[in-house]
Amino acid sequence: MIKHLKYLLFLSLFVSACSTTKYLPANEKLYTGSSVKVEDKDIKKSDAKAISSELNATVRPQPNSSLLGLRIKLWLYYKTKARKGFIQKFFSKYGEPPVLTSQVNLEKNSTIMQNRLQNESYFQATVRGDTIGKKRTAKAEFIVNAGPSYTIRSVAFPVATDNSLDTAVRGTMKESLLKVGDKYNLDVIKSERIRIDARLKEKGFFFFAPEQLIIKVDSTIINHQVDLIVSIKPTTPERAREIYTIRNIYVYPNYSLRDTSLKLNQAQFYRWYNLIDPRKTAKPYLFANTVLLHPNDTYSRTTHNNSLNRFINLGPYQYVKNRFEDVTPDSPKLDVYYFLTPYKRKSLQLELLGRTTSASYTGSQINLNWKNRNAFKGGELLTVTLFASTDVQVGGSNGGFNVFQYGIQPSISWPRIIGPFNIKADNAYIPRTTLTLNYTSVVRSKLYSLNSFSGSFGYSFKTNVHKLNEFNLLEITYVKPRNVSDLYTDSINNPNNRNPALKHVIDPQFTWGPSYAYTFDNTTEDYRTNSIFYRGKVSLSNNIYGLLTGADTLGGKAKTFLGSTFNQYAKVETELRYFHKMGTGSKIAARVLVGVGLPYGNSTILPYNQQFFIGGPNSLRGFRARSIGPGTVDASSLNGGFIADQSGDIKLEANLEYRVKLFSIVYGALFTDAGNVWNAKPHQAGGTFGPNFLSQLAVDAGFGLRFDATVLVLRTDLGFPLVTPYSTNGASRSISPSFKNAILNIAIGYPF
Incomplete structure (x- = not known):
């Protein structure tokens, strides 16, 4: 009965959502969208498709939103309109008023499209619009005759003269965005002016602005070509033509909005800057790493911005306000003020x-x-x-x-x-x-x-x-x-199903030594189609001391330091993540992890806190956390079903995931994982790394949902074990996927 009611409710909602046109005012039609057709036969199909897609996105207004053909928001608007109940008021904020065909200005939209085409090299373009209607709905159709596109024949920059500004502008020519043979594009011309201005700011032209550049276009050239001439406007003020240098630098470490006086008479000079801090809230040397500009330096925007970033990254300061003051009319000089508001x-x-x-x-x-x-x-x-x-x-x-x-x-x-x-x-x-x-x-x-x-x-x-270096002199x-309880001791000494991992957990551990880690990360740059994250780390423990003392556990020469047996090893860890955007809202994500620890001298196995683990919500999602390995060991068959955290000296793991946006903040994922851990030296039957390591990989696959609210990502993954590293009673290592064997992982954040 309940099942039938669900179908009936869905059907009624579907019919109601489809019948929103019955509420329209008399003689009005619901606007359902637009189409753009390019009729010029001389334009390539790929160019025509790009033009159609670009122009269609400029049409305003947008039609009412729909989901699977249902205008849910429009239906909510009508159903909650003029209602006073709590439920109606609650849902009314999700409603959306109807977009009527009479609201679509065909002439204005056509003019906007025509201007867009002319700005993108189609100087002779024309656009006309019309409506195509049904009984209660209508759409807009625009016909485009783009005409020929104009390309750049030549680009001319100012000639280098005694004028420093002309010379500086010409010096930026090699990096110009304006390329011979490219299509004319007004947006590129605007970007070129901004680029030149940015380069000039590195050369001391503090008061110059992009608007003081003009790029003239000569479109009278044959064969639909244009010549571009870059020049400086004659109205450019004199100080915009000057190269400015730094005179004095002042830092205010305890600034508030109530401070109205610069208090220059209280300035304390330190090295190359002045500190104005009557309350002595900061040591003068604090800003030696942040004030990157120096007296007599030519002004550089990059150096200035780096200084601002460093002030914020110092930690004690919440806000940084900066001011430059033109102080010497007879020569181009700037005084610099940094006002810091502390936390x-x-x-x-x-x-x-x-x-x-x-x-x-x-x-x-x-x-x-x-x-x-x-x-x-x-x-x-x-x-x-x-x-x-x-x-x-x-x-x-x-x-x-x-x-x-x-x-x-x-x-x-x-x-x-x-x-x-x-x-x-x-x-x-x-x-x-x-x-x-x-x-x-x-x-x-x-x-x-x-x-x-x-x-x-x-x-x-x-x-x-992109590049981070971390060097620990000593860890x-x-x-x-x-x-240690008798229960645990008995589990270790049980001769029937002994698990060395149990003893290793409670072994004393004593490590000291340096480590170095290098990280490269460009995944925060959303414009990239392909991005990577790489991290590598090298750790050492007691290498020199172990060699000097002749430590050799296997040879009966175990050594101690301060009365404790120390661990000796070298360890390398690497992780590589690769992301490839496949389109709007979808990407491929891949990860490979390789870790190798080599115990020697005073150790035959890595200390427990330095070993590798595998399995769990951020690893092999079809297996429980730390339940796999080492090698072909089946931890569930040991110690009466008690599964210790399984570990190893060597780790190999790979993950592949397809991520796609489903709707709103909900993303879906299909994934597969593979990997295992091993011991570097024999400690447990089947647990040592060897030439057949690939056949000992655990494999899983599954699917999941991610609820990405930007500040927080809630993740649910359902993983199915497919291949185990071990076999039970001679059975196959392969497992048929079933919900009985599935592992549900609930976690915060993406797995990688």
Whole structure:
């Protein structure tokens, strides 16, 4: 009965939405859209199609929106019009009044199209419009005779003379957007003026403007060609022709709108700039990395913009206002003023988080963050975070062994390089030095508890907008078990189904050494058809100390440092993501991850916190988190069904995903994943990396929805395991897709 009611409701809605024309005023027709036909036979079909598509987009007004032929918004408009009920008022804001044919001005639209064509080289174009009507609806039709297109025969720039402005304009000629043989295009001409102006701003022409350039067009040339002549308008004022240099620079670190006086008599000179800070809120050296302009420098817009970006990226300042003042009429000089409005120096923030994992854990976390944005008046960001979390398993295969964590993480970040290194850069990005400490207590109920101490000291700097370098001089980690239950110990020592991964989790870990990571990312540039993200990282631990002491665990020469056995390894991680736009709202996304850790000397396996894991919502979505590997090991058959987090020294993973916009903020995806982890040296039967590694890959496929609200992306993926790395009782490794085996992943953000 309910099923029939659903069909009846949908049918009634369909009929109602289709019959919106019955509400139209007398002698009016509903406007249903437009079409543009190009009748010129001399135009290529591809050009005619492009012209038709471009001009059709200029027609105004737009017709009423529809979904599958149903004008839902128009129907809502009529149904809620003049209604006073709450429901009617609620839905009325989604309604849309009818667009009538009488509202379409054919002559005005034709003129706009004709002007557009003339601006794009079709000087002889004509457009005429008409309406084609039915009983209650009508559409607009426009007929285009474009005529021949005009191409550029020559481009002339000013001749280099003693006039510095003429010479500077001519110096930009090699990078001109105006190319011989291209079609005439007014938008390109406007862009050329902006380009020339931008180049002149790098040469000190502070008061020049694009409007002071004129590009003359001679269209009397035979064979439908034009000559373009770039010149400077005679009315250009004298100061726009001058090259300006910098005289004095003033920085106000504690500016507010109530400040009305420049207080130049209180200026404190430091190196090449002046600090006006009566309350002593900042150390003078704070701005040495941000004030990139110097006295007697020729004005450069790029250098100026980079300085503004650096002021914002310093951290303590919320707003930056800038002013240039023409100070010497007898010679072109500028005084520069930077007015900085600070944030509140100290802040306290409470965060409450909720999460769920594919291993049937539901968790929450609380973070208490205290920040001091200018701790020692040198732009230092001092942060102290207290955190606690709990992950409770309400079902699944891990027997309800819940996980609790708590800890503290203090850190300090300096907006400069601290130490013997000198990184010179004049871009928009400030190099930083960061010191971080961390203590975490991990408690897995009924099993074990661990103490984890870590710290790092290093640098991060960007050479340009795409390239990030992160160099840690020292990373230290010390993990030691605090308590291990008899239940867990018995699981480790069980001779029937022993799993070395259980013991490795609680092994003491002591690592220290440097690391370097390089990241290239141009995925934020939406105009690109193809974009990539690449990250590579190299980590070392105790390499020199291990060699000097002759550490060799396999040879019976295990060494210690400060009474603790240390880990020795070299580790390389790489990740490459590739994105290809296929059209409006659809793209192909691919990712490859390769990680290799080589334990040696004092270690035969990577420490647990440095190993690789696979599976879960951001990895292999058809398998539970950290449940795959190493190699052909079937973790579910060990320890009575308790699945420890499986790990390895080597990782290989690949993901392929097709993403498409369905409607509004809803996106769909089809995906497939493959990968596994392995040990570098024999520790567990079937878990060592070997020549047959490709046949040991786990494979899954599935589909999902993404709700992309820009500031937050909620993702649901349903993954189906297709191939496992192991076989059960001699059965095939292949699995027939079924909802019984499917894994539902709910996560925040895209998987990559």
